[in-house]
Amino acid sequence: MIFADLFFIYIFLPAFALCTLIAHLIDGRGRSMRFENAVLIVFSFIFYAWGEPIYVFLILSGVFVDYICALTGHERLAVVFHVLSLVVFKYGNLILVTLHQAGGPEPAIDIRLPIGISFYTFQSITYLLDVRRGVCEPQRNPFYLFLYIAMFPQLVAGPIVRYRTIERQIRSRHITSADLVYGVHRFLTGLAKKVLLANQLAELTKATLDADPQMMSTGMAWLGIFAFAMQIYFDFSGYSDMAIGMGRCMGFHFEENFRKPYLCASVTDFWRRWHISLGTFFRDYVYIPLGGNRVNTSRHVFNIMLVWLLTGFWHGAHWNYLLWGLYYGLLLLIEKYTVLRKSEPEDRALPGRIAGHVVSFFFVLAGWGIFYFEDFSRMGLFFRNLFFGNVVASDTLCASLFKQNLFLLIVCVIACLPAPRKKLLSTESVPGIVWSALLLVVSTLLLIGETSNPFLYTRF
Amino acid sequence: MKKKIYLISILLCFLAIEGFLLFAKRSETSELERRKLNTFPELTAEAYWSGAYTEGISGWFSDTVPMRDALMERAMKLMNVKGFSGGGVVFVGVGTEAEPSANPEGEAELPAEKPAGMHVLADIWAPYEALVDEHDRLIAEEEAAKAHQNQRIEKDYNGVVDDQYILAKNGIIVTGSGAQTRAMMLYGGNRDVAVSYAQMVNHYKEVMPQVNVYCMPIPTSIAYYCPAEALRYTGSQVDRINDMMETFNDNVIGVDIYSVLGEHTAEPIYSRTDHHWAPLGAYYAAQTFAQLADVPFMDLSEYEEKHVNNYVGTMYMWSKSQQVKDNPETFVYYEPTTLEYRTTYIDYEVQNDKPVSEGTPHDGKFFMKYPDGHSDAYCTFMGSDKRITQVYTSTQNGRKLLIIKDSFGNAVPGYLFGSFQEVHVIDYRYFMRNVVEYVAEYGITDILFAHNVSHATTPYIVTCCENFLTR
Numbered sequence: 021m022i023f024a025d026l027f028f029i030y031i032f033l034p035a036f037a038l039c040t041l042i043a044h045l046i047d048g049r050g051r052s053m054r055f056e057n058a059v060l061i062v063f064s065f066i067f068y069a070w071g072e073p074i075y076v077f078l079i080l081s082g083v084f085v086d087y088i089c090a091l092t093g094h095e096r097l098a099v100v101f102h103v104l105s106l107v108v109f110k111y112g113n114l115i116l117v118t119l120h121q122a123g124g125p126e127p128a129i130d131i132r133l134p135i136g137i138s139f140y141t142f143q144s145i146t147y148l149l150d151v152r153r154g155v156c157e158p159q160r161n162p163f164y165l166f167l168y169i170a171m172f173p174q175l176v177a178g179p180i181v182r183y184r185t186i187e188r189q190i191r192s193r194h195i196t197s198a199d200l201v202y203g204v205h206r207f208l209t210g211l212a213k214k215v216l217l218a219n220q221l222a223e224l225t226k227a228t229l230d231a232d233p234q235m236m237s238t239g240m241a242w243l244g245i246f247a248f249a250m251q252i253y254f255d256f257s258g259y260s261d262m263a264i265g266m267g268r269c270m271g272f273h274f275e276e277n278f279r280k281p282y283l284c285a286s287v288t289d290f291w292r293r294w295h296i297s298l299g300t301f302f303r304d305y306v307y308i309p310l311g312g313n314r315v316n317t318s319r320h321v322f323n324i325m326l327v328w329l330l331t332g333f334w335h336g337a338h339w340n341y342l343l344w345g346l347y348y349g350l351l352l353l354i355e356k357y358t359v360l361r362k363s364e365p366e367d368r369a370l371p372g373r374i375a376g377h378v379v380s381f382f383f384v385l386a387g388w389g390i391f392y393f394e395d396f397s398r399m400g401l402f403f404r405n406l407f408f409g410n411v412v413a414s415d416t417l418c419a420s421l422f423k424q425n426l427f428l429l430i431v432c433v434i435a436c437l438p439a440p441r442k443k444l445l446s447t448e449s450v451p452g453i454v455w456s457a458l459l460l461v462v463s464t465l466l467l468i469g470e471t472s473n474p475f476l477y478t479r480f
Numbered sequence: 481m482k483k484k485i486y487l488i489s490i491l492l493c494f495l496a497i498e499g500f501l502l503f504a505k506r507s508e509t510s511e512l513e514r515r516k517l518n519t520f521p522e523l524t525a526e527a528y529w530s531g532a533y534t535e536g537i538s539g540w541f542s543d544t545v546p547m548r549d550a551l552m553e554r555a556m557k558l559m560n561v562k563g564f565s566g567g568g569v570v571f572v573g574v575g576t577e578a579e580p581s582a583n584p585e586g587e588a589e590l591p592a593e594k595p596a597g598m599h600v601l602a603d604i605w606a607p608y609e610a611l612v613d614e615h616d617r618l619i620a621e622e623e624a625a626k627a628h629q630n631q632r633i634e635k636d637y638n639g640v641v642d643d644q645y646i647l648a649k650n651g652i653i654v655t656g657s658g659a660q661t662r663a664m665m666l667y668g669g670n671r672d673v674a675v676s677y678a679q680m681v682n683h684y685k686e687v688m689p690q691v692n693v694y695c696m697p698i699p700t701s702i703a704y705y706c707p708a709e710a711l712r713y714t715g716s717q718v719d720r721i722n723d724m725m726e727t728f729n730d731n732v733i734g735v736d737i738y739s740v741l742g743e744h745t746a747e748p749i750y751s752r753t754d755h756h757w758a759p760l761g762a763y764y765a766a767q768t769f770a771q772l773a774d775v776p777f778m779d780l781s782e783y784e785e786k787h788v789n790n791y792v793g794t795m796y797m798w799s800k801s802q803q804v805k806d807n808p809e810t811f812v813y814y815e816p817t818t819l820e821y822r823t824t825y826i827d828y829e830v831q832n833d834k835p836v837s838e839g840t841p842h843d844g845k846f847f848m849k850y851p852d853g854h855s856d857a858y859c860t861f862m863g864s865d866k867r868i869t870q871v872y873t874s875t876q877n878g879r880k881l882l883i884i885k886d887s888f889g890n891a892v893p894g895y896l897f898g899s900f901q902e903v904h905v906i907d908y909r910y911f912m913r914n915v916v917e918y919v920a921e922y923g924i925t926d927i928l929f930a931h932n933v934s935h936a937t938t939p940y941i942v943t944c945c946e947n948f949l950t951r
Binding site for chain 1: 482483484485486487489490493494497498501502510528529530531534535537538541542543545548551552554555558559645646647649713
C-alpha cells in the first residue's frame with residue numbers, strides 16, 4: 021500500500037483512526053498504550069501484507085531474529101542475517117545477471133525486491149548495534165519490537181528511525197491538539213508535494229530524459245535533469261512529510277529527513293540536508309566505527325570512499341548507483357583535502373557563498389544524471405549533450421516544454437527556498453485552513469483514476 | 481480553540497469527500513477512456529498470495545470513483561495550468577494554415593476557357609467522344625490502380641506541414657490552434673517487423689492460392705500532418721510501407737493508399753481529436769482498393785451524409801490537452817442509400833479482453849447512431865471490434881470479401897457493399913477460428929488486410945494472424 025492512493029487515504033487511514041480512537045478510550049484516554057499499540061501493530065501488519073503478502077514473513081522472521089539475538093547477546097549474528105537478506109533480495113538479481121554476463125549459467129530465478137527492505141533492515145541494524153553498545157535496552161516485548169520495525173508510516177520509505185528515538189514513545193505518548201494540527205498539516209503538505217509537484221514533474225522528466233539521447237539538445241538535457249532533481253526531492257520529501265505527519269498524529273516524533281537540500285553551500289552541506297537519516301546511519305554505524313577522520317590520510321580516504329560506495333549502492337541494484345556513490349566520495353574528498361576545507365561556507369564573503377551555492381547545485385544536478393541513467397551508454401550520451409552540446413538536435417522542443425511547465429517550475433523553485441519568517445498561511449488563520457482544505461481536495465482530484473502512483477524511494 | 485477550528489474544518493472536508501467516495505454511485509464505465517472500469521477482484525488463493533487481490537481492491541477503489549469522468553476532466557483542466565499562455569499550451573514554429581496556391585503574381589489560377597468553336601465539333605462527335613472518354617477513363621483508372629499496386633512510394637508527405645506544436649502526454653503531439661487543432665500519436669516501428677508482417681500476408685496467399693490477397697497498410701495522421709520541426713520524434717511510415725511493398729510477392733496486391741490520401745490532406749481525411757482516420761479518408765482508401773480488386777465502386781453521391789457534432793475523440797483523454805477538448809470537430813460518415821444489405825453479427829464473449837467463446841449469430845445495424853458530443857462516434861461502424869461481422873448485399877457478382885482489420889479497418893467495409901456480394905469483417909485481436917476453414921466455409925474470394933501502420937509494425941499482429949492459419 022502506498023500513501024498517495026485513495027484507498028489508503030479514504031479507507032485505511034479512517035479505519036485506523038476509528039480503531040485507534042476506540043482503543044484510546046478503552047486504554048483510559050492514554051493511561052495505558054496497550055490497545056492503541058495493538059491497533060497500530062495490526063494495521064502495520066495489514067499495511068505491509070497488503071502489498072507484500074509473501075514477504076510479510078520475511079519481515080516477521082527479521083523481527084524474530086532481532087528479538088532473540090538482542091536478548092541473548094548475539095546482535096552481530098542478527099546483523100549478518102539482515103545484511104545477507106539485503107544481498108539476496110536486493111542484489112541477488114544483479115549478482116546472477118553479472119555472473120551470467122561473465123560466462124556463468126543463465127539466472128534460473130527472478131528475485132523480486134521486497135518493498136521497504138532497505139529501510140527496515142537498516143532500522144533493525146540500528147536497534148541491534150545500539151543494544152550491543154549499551155545505548156538502549158533490548159525490547160522484551162516482541163510486539164513492540166515489531167511495532168518499531170514495521171510501524172506503517174515509516175515502513176517502506178523511511179525516515180530510518182532510531183530505536184532510541186521512539187523507545188519511550190512506544191510505551192507512553194501523549195497527543196496534544198497541537199500535535200494533531202501539525203501532523204495533519206504536514207501530511208497534507210507531503211501529499212501535495214507528491215501529487216501536485218512530483219507527479220507532474222515526472223512527466224517533464226520522462227519527456228526530456230527518456231527522449232532519444234541522440235536527439236536530445238543541450239537545453240533539453242539541462243531542463244530534464246533539473247526536472248528530475250525537483251521530482252526526486254518533492255517525491256521523497258513528500259513521503260517523509262507524510263510519514264512524519266502521521267507519526268506526529270500518533271504521538272511519535274520522528275526526526276527530520278530533509279532541510280532544504282538545494283540551498284546547500286557545499287556538497288558536504290548537501291548531505292547534511294538530504295536524506296539525513298541515511299547519512300547519519302552511515303556516519304554512526306560505518307564511518308565512525310572505521311575510525312572516521314581520526315586516522316591517517318590514506319585510511320581516511322579509504323573510509324570516505326567505502327562509506328560513499330555503500331551509500332550509492334544502497335540506492336539500487338545497478339552499477340550506476342555505485343558510480344553515483346563514488347562520485348560523491350570524490351567530491352567530498354576534494355572538499356576535505358583542498359583549499360575548500362579552509363573555510364566553512366557561512367564564513368565566506370557573499371560572492372564566495374553565492375559561488376558555493378551555484379557550484380554545489382551544479383554538482384548535485386550532474387550527480388542526478390549518474391543516478392537517473394542505469395544504462396551507461398545512455399548516460400554517456402546524456403553527459404555529452406549536457407556539456408558538449410548536440411549539433412543534430414534543436415532546442416525547439418525544449419523551449420516548448422519549458423514554457424509549458426513554467427508555472428510548475430517556478431512553484432518548485434519557490435518551494436525549495438526557505439519559508440518566510442512570518443508564516444503567510446498559519447494553520448490558525450482562515451487562509452491557512454482554506455489552503456489545507458484546498459490541498460486535500462485538489463490532491464484527491466488528481467488521484468482519481470491513478471491506479472499506480474509509487475514513490476521513487478520505495479523501489480530502493 | 482483556533483487549533484480545534486483547524487482540525488474540525490479539515491475533518492469536515494475530509495468526511496465530505498469520504499462520504500461522497502463511499503456512498504455515491506460508483507462509476508462502471510469511462511466514456512473518456514472508452515473502457516469498462518475495474519471490477520472488484522475475485523478472491524482466490526493464487527490472487528491473494530501474488531498480491532493481485534489486494535492490488536485489485538486498491539485499483540478498483542481508485543478507478544471507480546463516483547462521477548469519475550467529470551472529476552477527471554476537472555483535474556485535467558487544473559493540470560493544464562502548468563505553463564503560461566492559457567491552458568498551458570504553448571506553440572512553436574511558424575504559420576498555422578496551408579496557404580492557398582497562387583501564381584507568381586499573387587493571383588489565384590483560374591481554369592482556361594475553351595475556344596468558342598469547340599462547342600460545334602463537340603456536338604457532332606459527342607457519341608464517339610463519350611465512348612473515347614469512357615475508354616480513356618477506364619484506362620486511366622486501370623493505370624491509376626496499377627500506380628497504387630506494390631509500388632515503391634517516392635513522394636513523402638512527412639514534414640510538409642509548417643506548423644506550431646507541443647508535445648503532450650503519451651507521445652502525442654498537438655499542433656495548430658483553434659479549429660485547426662490536431663492531436664497525433666508519434667510513430668515508431670522497425671523494418672524487421674514490417675517485413676515480417678508482409679511475409680505473413682504472403683503466407684496467406686501461399687496457403688490459399690485460390691483467393692485474391694490484398695494488403696492495405698493504413699498510415700496514421702502523423703504521416704501527413706507532422707510539423708517539420710517535430711519530424712525527428714517520429715518514425716517514417718513511408719519507409720515501413722515501402723518495406724512491406726518490397727516484400728510482398730507477385731501474387732499479393734499491396735494497396736498504396738499513402739499516396740492517395742496524400743493528395744487529399746486538405747480535406748478532413750483524418751480525425752483531429754481521435755487517433756483514427758475519418759470516414760472520408762476511408763472512402764478514398766476503399767476506392768483505391770476497389771480499383772485494384774476490379775470491382776464496381778459507388779460514388780460518394782450515392783451515400784447519405786450524417787453528422788455527429790461536437791465530437792472529441794480519444795486524443796483528449798490520452799494527451800490530457802485542454803486545447804483538444806476545447807476544439808471539437810464534426811464526425812462525418814456516409815450511409816449507403818441505393819442498395820439493400822443485411823448485417824449479421826457473431827459476438828465474442830470476452831474476459832480480461834480475451835475472447836473465450838462465440839455467441840449465436842444475430843442481425844443488427846451496420847451503422848450505429850451516436851448523439852452529438854459522444855466520444856465513441858468512431859464506433860458508428862459495427863459498434864465494436866469484439867465481433868465477426870457478415871454483410872450480405874444486393875450486389876450479385878459472386879465476389880466475397882474477408883477484411884482482417886484493426887479499428888482503422890472498421891471504416892472501410894461500409895463503402896464496399898456495392899462492390900462485393902458479401903463482406904466479412906474480423907478483428908485480429910479477437911478472431912477465434914481457423915481462417916482457412918472460414919474462407920472455405922463462406923466461399924471467400926478476396927482477403928483484405930486493413931491495419932494501421934502502427935499496428936502492422938508490431939510483432940503481436942504478425943503472431944496473431946499467423947496463428948489464424950494453423951489453429
